[in-house]
Amino acid sequence: MTTPNEFWKLLQESGLLPSEQLSDLHNKYQATASAETSDADGDVNSVAKWLVKQQAITVYQSRILLKGRKGPFQFGHYQVQNRMSAGPLKGWFQARHHNTGHPVFLHFLAGDECQQPSFFGSIIQHVKVFAALRDPHIWRVYDLVNETSYRYVVLQDETIRTPKIQSLTQRMAATARLAEVDACSIAWQVAQALQQLQQRGIAYGHLTPNSIWLDENDHVKLLPFFDQIHRPLNLPADEENQDLILAADYMAPELQKHDANLNITTDIYSLGAILYFMLTGMQPFPGGSIADKMTLHANEPIADLSAFGVSIPIIQLINYMMAKQTGTRYQSAAEVADKLATVLPAKTPTPSLLSELSQSSLAFEAAITAESTILDAAPLPSRKIQPTNPIVAATPIPQIQVTLDNTNDEYLTSEVNASNASNSNTAPPTFESANTSIGPLGTKTTARMRRQAKSPWMNPMLWTGLAAALIGMGALAIILNSWSADTTAKNQSTTTSPQNDGDNNTNTNTGTPPNNGPGENENTEPPKTGDSQFIADDGKALWQSPTSGDAVNLAWSPPAGQLFIAIQVEEFLKSSVKDDILISLGPAFQKHLSTWETTTGFRLQDVKQMILSWRDEDGVAFPTAAIVVHLKDAATKLQILEKLGDPPAEKTEHGTLYQANTWSYLVPENGELFVMGTKSAMLDTLEVEGKPPLIRRALTQLIKQSDRDRHLTILFAPSFLSTTLFRDGHEFYFGKPSKIRDPLQWLLGDELDAAMVSLHFDSIFYIEARMTAGLTVDKRELVTQLDERMGELYDKVEAHMVALNPSPYWRALAFRFPAMIAFLHEQTRIQIEDKTPVLNIALPIQATSNLIIASELSLASEPGTGSVAVNNKPMLPQTIEEVLQYPFSVDIPQQDLNLAIADIANEVRSSLTGLPFKFEINIAGNDLQLEGITRNQAIRDFTMKNKSLAEVLTGIVMKANPDPTVTSPSMPNQKLVWLITTDPNDPGNKTILITTRKAAETNKYTLPSIFVE
Incomplete structure (x- = not known):
């Protein structure tokens, strides 16, 4: 039996605790034990229990140490906390990430088949696909660690975030069967998850109730088992495989054939069998061996479900899902989801990824970019990237083609075709560089750390506005001082494009790089086409705009605003990257958004458009904000006021405003929108009857050129930012305002009267900036200077990152950024259009969240500190x-x-x-x-x-x-x-x-x- 001294020695050798902490604990225990007994060393079980009570070690760790073993507890970057002893996750390990304390599962791949190169290769591909997915219905997968003596997959520990989560198997064990609407809701969510896999060209495999996990609200998490055998049955040898015995209850009949393949139709069959199980409490063909079950699946019809009260449409649905012939089944998970939706409530709630945010998860995902051993990043661009020199087409503006490389030399192409490009025989500009490699579409790293700081401006939507402004301006200006983007994403092997129809068709780029050899574009005069004059910027043409809407309408915004942010909320929430962007903004954003929703009674999903504005007010040190909220669904004035909490009405000379403790509100008689801001701002708005406000002439010129179809439009006076908003004395979450003010002034100079930045998140990440300056300013010289300053960004960003000394868990991300700045500059196009300097940038869509992640991390860091403030304590209060x-x-x-x-x-x-x-x-x-x-x-x-x-x-x-x-x-x-x-x-x-x-x-x-x- 282990003695107390041996126990302390084993604990020291285990590496669970730092030496200093271990010494303090030992002394503290001896003092406690000697006070209670004559034996200062105490009983070994007492030692273990005392350490567990002190939260120094876990119960599982104490059991291993009591057995005379020092572990192992350390696996790579993770420390094992517990081993699951029962249920579908039996044998999985709960662990904590060393640097961030983030809880994860380690799923060790120990089977004989996992050691075979071909089988392990398929595991790698599946892990890469799942790691790239950010879907609320799919269990989060982070990494695959491949070492000489062990291999394991790193997954989110959902049992920590959602203690009551359970598998469908466990849920069904506690009930006879589920109500039809509940069963169909679960199946609908699973179909949504399977559709995500189908779009990426993979099948789940052997889908069973153990694969489907539910929280207390029946929100689904589809859990992948990567050691699952993804092959047809091999009978009778597989009769001893317990996993396959369970899977056979839900397995498509064709999988008993030696040449059958797992695909979406086999997944649909399994989902149909699981839906049958939920509605009846029984498997379609229970009992017997695998061979017996498969014979029944192949030859026998399923039982009549009408006896269980199942509706005729759902009976028909299950019959088609479980058809014996693959061609008779539904051919896509989306079809199944659409059919199931017909029996669900009109608005079926979908869990938001925001609810899963935590400070440690964001820090952890940043760490993964540096630590991943399998999902290695693509090669970095070299420092001196030669700009691609596209052939300039007179008219029309050319299409955008995005070429994305990966280490397997496979290509994915995302195209935005110009509406009239068919008349042009000229080669378009392409995202190509011999030295540039962008990770495959869908690979996303979304992590953010935020240093908490109190500010009089830190109310919910003002913070949101600041974040939006920083994103937009960061794309052009603030980027050199901590607004960093790492578009070198994790490298994954993906063979289907976002438009894949499920047949593994991949569109590859067939264009060739423009000829940049001697003699190309020898004419030194700027070429002209129609009313547009092209600036001599290495012959680059403007990227085609992905939108063509009318101008943004600033009606109901208070007069004298100098910073405006228009957000097309409804359309943004339809974007494929909405979750990545919202997650990248972090838990602080979620908190303030939640406060805004509590204040107003409206959810973000209820909003069509928001227009935020800031202005100076007498007697107020900080610029005050106002928000115009256009609602998505029609609502009367009374309905809006009821949502707002029925604030007391106050009659004024020009109309009625509604005064709450924090905000004043305006609600027009026709409803449809409401305005919130200071009382002074609302009175001024009433005075002009909600008409578009009087603002600077330069701002007015630019807003007429805006496009309301863009997801985000930011209009501002640079002088307002530098002398008012970001002046010394104001506090922001990122620290001193000079972090933003100084680089902004350097990049934009002193000549600009106004600027407008707009962002759009479609098949590409599109950024556009328009500027106005005084009549005496040479606009050609203005854009030339701006282009030259952007060319200097690499050196400035590189120097900043060196001075910053980033924390280890995001250091790799930080030091990739300068090379990506060069790529950003390469993708910049500058032109004078209708006497207005225009700059636009087109980037791969996955650059969006990476831009925000790295920006927030570096903004929250201080030069020389080597870290971002974060609570990494793994031990939490238990009551x-x-x-x-x-x-x-x-x-x-x-x-x-x-x-x-x-x-x-x-x-x-x-x-x-x-x-x-x-x-x-x-x-x-x-x-x-x-x-x-x-x-x-x-x-x-x-x-x-x-x-x-x-x-x-x-x-x-x-x-x-x-x-x-x-x-x-x-x-x-x-x-x-x-x-x-x-x-x-x-x-x-x-x-x-x-x-x-x-x-x-x-x-x-x-x-x-x-x-x-």
Whole structure:
């Protein structure tokens, strides 16, 4: 048996704890043991239990050490925490990433077939496809580690984020069968996931109820088992394979043939059999050997489902899904999803990837870009990239062709054809360079770390506006100072394009690079075509715009605005990269978006368009914001006001405004939109009757050239940014405003009166900038200087990254960026169009999220620190009582009680991601109302730093208490209290409740001691 001294020695050799921490724990334990017994070393089991209680080691780690083994616990960049001992995940290991503390599963590939090169090669391809997917219905896959002595896949540990998640097998074991709508909802979500795989040319394989995982709301996660045998059956040898025995209950009959292949139709058959299982509680052909089951699948019809109350359309659907002949089945998962949707509610909720965000997950994904051993990045561009010199077509503007390389020399082409390009025989500009390689379409690295900083501007949509502005301007200007893009994505082997019809057809680029040899474009005069004059910028023509809409309408924005951001929310949410962009903005964005939704009662999905604007106001140090919200669905004025919480009306000389504690609102009589901002801004808007505002002449010139079909349009006066918005003394989450102001001034110079940047996320990432300057400014000289400055970006970015000394988990990403800046410059086109300097850039679509990721990481870093502020503590509070002792800081200049509580709850969830329980703070509105207290009771000038959550909540309720003379929370006049009680919606969970002292007494709640005399 292991002795206490041997246990401590094994713990030291295991590498689980740093030497200094281990020494402190040993001394602390000896002091504790000697105080309780005469034996300072104590009993070995007592030592283990004490270390577990101290959260120094886990129960699993203690069991291994007690057996006299020192592990192994360390595998590459991961430390094993636990081993799953039962269920579909039996044998999988729960682990933590060393640098970030992010929880993952390690799925070791130990079977004999996994050691065969051909089988392991197929595993690699499947992992690459799954790792590139970012779908809410598919379990997140990160990496495949291939070492000499072990191989394992790294996956998200969903059991930490969603403790109640369970497989469909486990769900069905607790019920006889599912209701039709519930079963079809689950099948619909699985079909959505299978469609994602089909688009990328792979089949799931042997789909079973163990593959389908459900949270408490029946949201699906499709879990891949990469050691699953992706081949036809080999009978009778496979009769001993337990996985195949289970799979045979749902397996397509043709898979017993030696030449059969797994494909989408075999997946559809399996899904049909699983739907049958959910509706009846029985497999279609239960019992017997694999051979017996396959014979029945091939020859026997399924039982009549009408006896189970299944509707005729669903019976017909299952019959087609489980047809014996493959040609009779549905040929795509999308068809199946469409059929299932007919029996589902009109608006079936889809889980958002934003709900899965955490600080550690974003840091972890940044680390993966540097650490991945299988998903290696494509070769980097060389420092000195020679610009591609396309042949300039007179008219029309040429099409865009994007050529994407990977290490297997396979190509994917995404084309945006000009509407009149058919009349041109001229070769188009192409994304080609001998030294440039962009990862395959669909490979996305979405990670972001944000250093928290309080600011008077950090209300939800103002933050969103800043983020949008930084993205847009970063694409052109701010990019050299921490707005970095790493479009060298993870390299994966993908054989189908986004337009793949399921037949593995791949469109390859057949164009040839333009001839840049001697004699090309010898005419030194700028060529002219129609009213357009091409600038001598190495002969580059403007990229074709992907949109051609009318100008953006600024109606209902307050007058005198100097920064405008128009967001086409409805169309953006249809973009294929919407989830990547929203995820890249990180948990802080989710928190502030959630606060905005709580404030207004509207969801982002309810919005068609938002127009944000900023202006100076007398007596206000920071520029004030206003938001015009155009709704997607028709709504009356009364319906909008009801959503806004029925704020009190205030009659003015020019109309009615509605005043809440934080915002003032305008709602036109015809509904359809509402405006929110300061009272002064709303009064000015009423005065001009909501007409387009009076703004600078230079801004007016540019907004007339805007395109409202673009997803994001940013119109601004550069002087406003440098002298007002980003002036010293203002605080931003990224630190000093000079981080943005100085590089912006360097790049744009002093000549510009106004600029407009627009972004569009379609088959390409399109960026366009238009500028105006004084009448005396030579526009040719202006764009020439701008182009030259962009050419200098490489050296400046390289110097900045060296000075930054990035943290190890994103260092590789950071040092790839300078080379990508060269590629960005190569893709830049500059031209004077109708006397307006125009600059546009076209990039592969996967560059979008990478731009935001690297930008946020570097903005949050300080030169020389080598790190980004992040909470990497792997040990979390295990109870709500422990959370209440966790330190927090709050700074509330003015906010409603309900919004402040919502912000605090969101802050807890984002700071303590992975809590083993659902954390909620609720307000008992009816209890408060009985005491004459409203949920939107105003809280002003409330600040606490590094205080426990319990102290913060106590301070909040005292600040919101209607009697301001109260000096102690235990005084009877302190009507507002907080307490811990059972969650009425989840009896197994505890929640924090904001209520009144009288209600607590009535309901026999136990008050915290701070409220008791």
